[in-house]
Amino acid sequence: MTISIASQETSEQQLDNEVVLSVEGVSKKFCRDLKRSLLYAVQDIATELVGIRQKSEKLRRDEFWALKDVSFQLRRGEALGLVGPNGSGKSTLLRIISGLIKPDSGFVEIKGRIAPLIALGAGFNPILTGRENIYANMSILGLSKKEIDERFEAVLDFAEIGAAIDAPVQTYSSGMAARLGFACAIYTEPDILLIDEVLAVGDIKFRAKCYRRLAKLREQGTSFILVSHNPHSILSICDRAMYLSKGNLIATGNTDLVMNRYEQDLFLNGLEKSSGLMLLSEKARNSESDLYIIYLCFKDKEENILDYPITGEPTYFCVGCKVSKKLNDLSLAILITEMSGENDIVLNLSAYMDDCPLQIDDKNTEIQLQMPYLGLKPGVYSMKVHIAQNSLTLFDAIESFRFTVKGNKSMNQCSFYQPRAWKVTNKLSYTQLV
Known part of the structure; x- marks a missing residue:
């Protein structure tokens, strides 16, 4: 039709x-x-x-x-x-x-x-x-x-x-x-x-x-x-x-x-369209660990859970954790690959590399990676998620969280979304050109 x-x-x-x-x-x-x-x-x-x-x-x-x-x-x-x-x-x-x-x-x-x-x-x-x-x-x-x-x-x-x-x-x-x-x-x-x-x-x-x-x-x-x-x-x-x-x-x-x-x-085209939410059975997790992941999801800036994150929109990636004691110097790391290509890495982020150690109390916690806009173009992606302490002690890891990014903007063969504004000004940087 x-x-x-x-x-x-x-x-x-x-x-x-x-x-x-x-x-x-x-x-x-x-x-x-x-x-x-x-x-x-x-x-x-x-x-x-x-x-x-x-x-x-x-x-x-x-x-x-x-x-x-x-x-x-x-x-x-x-x-x-x-x-x-x-x-x-x-x-x-x-x-x-x-x-x-x-x-x-x-x-x-x-x-x-x-x-x-x-x-x-x-x-x-x-x-x-x-x-x-x-x-x-x-x-x-x-x-x-x-x-x-x-x-x-x-x-x-x-x-x-x-x-x-x-x-x-x-x-x-x-x-x-x-x-x-x-x-x-x-x-x-x-x-x-x-x-x-x-x-x-x-x-x-x-x-x-x-x-x-x-x-x-x-x-x-x-x-x-x-x-x-x-x-x-x-x-x-x-x-x-x-x-x-x-x-x-x-x-x-x-x-x-x-x-x-x-x-x-x-x-x-031809790829599985995956939701932006993954719930994990606590029985399947390592209950002996001081921290383990119980869910992954995307939220908007009002913290509503999204079925699909949207290119160019404010997006929070959230990791729900079961915690048994207070922990310091934690790092959340994500590695995203694109399913439609040759599994090339398109994004690799961690709190440790950003020099932003995380601290959590001895209660259930949600760790958020807050992005003022989502730069990923529409497509299907796979994400690896790791939570570690001092980059040495690994508490928990998810090897594959598959999600779909949708878009309401034309990407024009861009590799990522670039926020932008257009302006005309009569101020010249080099007056000698006048």
């Missing part, structure tokens, strides 16, 4: 914009077995020729849905981000929109010229020169020779390949070919640009120039669909986003909210 995530602010002007792309109920299936795929293709062509082929919602042997009942609209001047894990159907959707493949059901309606930036330079003839390939490539994208003549110098200047323009493309580096392909596509001045992971071409200076050109095209009314695994690109360019998974449309709407949903699914 698709979840529609609504933006907090909806512009009436945007709603009035012309729809330049309409995708309705598009589905596409493929076959994993090559021989069987060829057999199905022959059968489908034969039944289509005699006019008896019917659209089927059933999968034949070894078939799977690359896309299943996907619908959305793109308005003039709008930028739509398309996210999802590998194999989710993003590139298949772009190929259907660009007309490279046909859907098994549903339809695509396009108003205006479309330019697919799916595989830059893939259509170039390696034997022809860059100059010859510009004319061939841009004519395929719908321009006349006169129009190409008028834009040729602009394409050459943007691609930054200089005298190499009259050399065969087979002598170009992959970056040169990609830059030339990008320049050809954007100077067709399309109504719709399909961009599939191609904004990483060239050095950082060239990428900045690409972004500036895309912004200018958008001001002129060009619409984008951007596929990228870089959340920064999606968040900085796109008004809306779509999240695909296994061919299904999972969420659509506000970019920040869709990216947040995608990141949480990405971090937590």
Whole structure:
């Protein structure tokens, strides 16, 4: 089921914009077995020729849905981000929109010229020169020779390949070919640009120039669909986003909210979702010890027990202890590893290392590690907990306390949550720069 995530602010002007792309109920299936795929293709062509082929919602042997009942609209001047894990159907959707493949059901309606930036330079003839390939490539994208003549110098200047323009493309580096392909596509001045992971071409200076050109095209009314695994690109360019998974449309709407949903699914996918509370049987503990652990939990700053700690929120990690006598110079130590990676250590803290010895009386006690905010990103973690005296006498230890961290903030591929504020000031640090 698709979840529609609504933006907090909806512009009436945007709603009035012309729809330049309409995708309705598009589905596409493929076959994993090559021989069987060829057999199905022959059968489908034969039944289509005699006019008896019917659209089927059933999968034949070894078939799977690359896309299943996907619908959305793109308005003039709008930028739509398309996210999802590998194999989710993003590139298949772009190929259907660009007309490279046909859907098994549903339809695509396009108003205006479309330019697919799916595989830059893939259509170039390696034997022809860059100059010859510009004319061939841009004519395929719908321009006349006169129009190409008028834009040729602009394409050459943007691609930054200089005298190499009259050399065969087979002598170009992959970056040169990609830059030339990008320049050809954007100077067709399309109504719709399909961009599939191609904004990483060239050095950082060239990428900045690409972004500036895309912004200018958008001001002129060009619409984008951007596929990228870089959340920064999606968040900085796109008004809306779509999240695909296994061919299904999972969420659509506000970019920040869709990216947040995608990141949480990405971090937590396939892992056991564990509660932030562990109760321990006193019978199973070492009752002969002067101190042993009876529970572990997370609390908020009001000391309410949390099922799941939240990224960026004030969080207390609490250790309940059964105590038989007064103890000094204690240290609580925790070591946290991330379950979704290679069990790398992400946090190692102890009161001993912080030069903060703990003292407790001869009664039941809760030791708290108070964190003004939780820096862990959403995911599943395992924690080792040790309580010792003078770092020598070990009273008790829990080798694995598994817990899940959730988040209501977009992490944007950050390794941890950084609390922050933004400010503009007219005070300069170095007056000599004025």
